[in-house]
Amino acid sequence: MDDNRAKAYAARFDKVLDYIEANLGETLTVERLSQVANFSRFHFHRQFADYIGVGVARYIVLLRFRRASHQLVFNRGARVIDIALEAGFENPESFSRAFRHTFGRSPSDFRRNPDWEDWHTRYRFRIPERKQNVQVEIVDFETTLIAVMAHRGPVEKVNDSVAQFIEWRKASGLSPKDSVRTFGIAHDNPDTTEPAQFRFDVCGEVAAAVPPNPQGVTTGTIPGGRCARVRHLGSHQRIAECIYPLYRDWLPESGEELRDFPLYFHYVNLLPDTPEGDLVTDIYLPLR
Incomplete structure (x- = not known):
């Protein structure tokens, strides 16, 4: 792949990553995300995983868990059920199971004693530096x-x-x-x-x-x-x-x-x- 094509490919992924980040509270379907990136929906799963290092559904869940983790620790007044619903789960039980599967601890345990160093290991994606035109x-x-x-x-x-x-x-x-x-x-x-x-x-x-x-x-x-x-x-x-x-x-x-x-x-x-x-x-x- 020549340099210009590589830059164009990266720009399409930058666009879809920005879209995911800006719309985490919405329903994010593969069909919609492939349209944002202008990729074939039949190949989008494979392209995303090869580029980012994790599948698109897992990436979205991890970003939602990132916000949920901050709410658990830094907003002690927030109820787990409200955090679960905001993260896209139907009930706190399914949220707790998925959270424990990801971080090895329940949301309540994490709230009481967060291990941020271990937490960060789940967020090591293979994302190249995204080019920014900075206005100084x-x-x-x-x-x-x-x-x-x-x-x-x-x-x-x-x-x-x-x-x-x-x-x-x-x-x-x-x-x-x-x-x-x-x-x-x-x-x-x-x-x-x-x-x-x-x-x-x-x-x-x-x-x-x-x-x-x-x-x-x-x-x-x-x-x-x-x-x-x-x-x-x-x-x-x-x-x-x-x-x-x-x-x-x-x-x-x-x-x-x-x-x-x-x-x-x-x-x-x-x-x-x-x-x-x-x-x-x-x-x-x-x-x-």
Whole structure:
């Protein structure tokens, strides 16, 4: 397959993957998905599995379980029956059986004690980098006082730090997610950093210094200054598709120089309140 044909083939799969992500709450038939990709429905199963590494029905279930997992852990008030129905199951019993078959644990067990590192092993698909035409803006970011939950260790365990930060938010009331901004500061690239050395800060805007607390949240600052900003739409799992073009393509051509502060994210909306396909994340690259 020549390069142009390969790119066209990849673009058709990008289209169907975007469609699945945006319509997880709908009925997703093979006939409809093959039409979106402009493939023969008779061969779509095989083409999808060969390209992604998992069958289309299994892929859809796993994406629905991904949202269900976040709801179980981060929305403790949500009933299992409601999570099951939203995931496309007729009753909590069938949802629990399928969840246990996938993750080796019941939804209730996962809610009580999630093992995110093991959970991530189910989501290692064979998806090539999806090409993004990033739109870069140069903006001035104002110095912002933040509460910081420092994560140190494998990227797969970041959700454990997120849970600690949410616990602090609820207990302190000092950084309510509905009225202030939530950030993530990426000190390292998880693709090139040893898991034990990976650093990521989970942050929320605050009005004053953070008092001592059992969760270990501290006070920090995002310094003001010029930044390149790119808006990423969709799952946080695909955010690198906007980051790499920013570094690889835009930065060398722009003539800009980087400031001595890590790349960071402003999460305009958040899981599990927002479906993955509707997530909006602004990526900031600090410039001199």
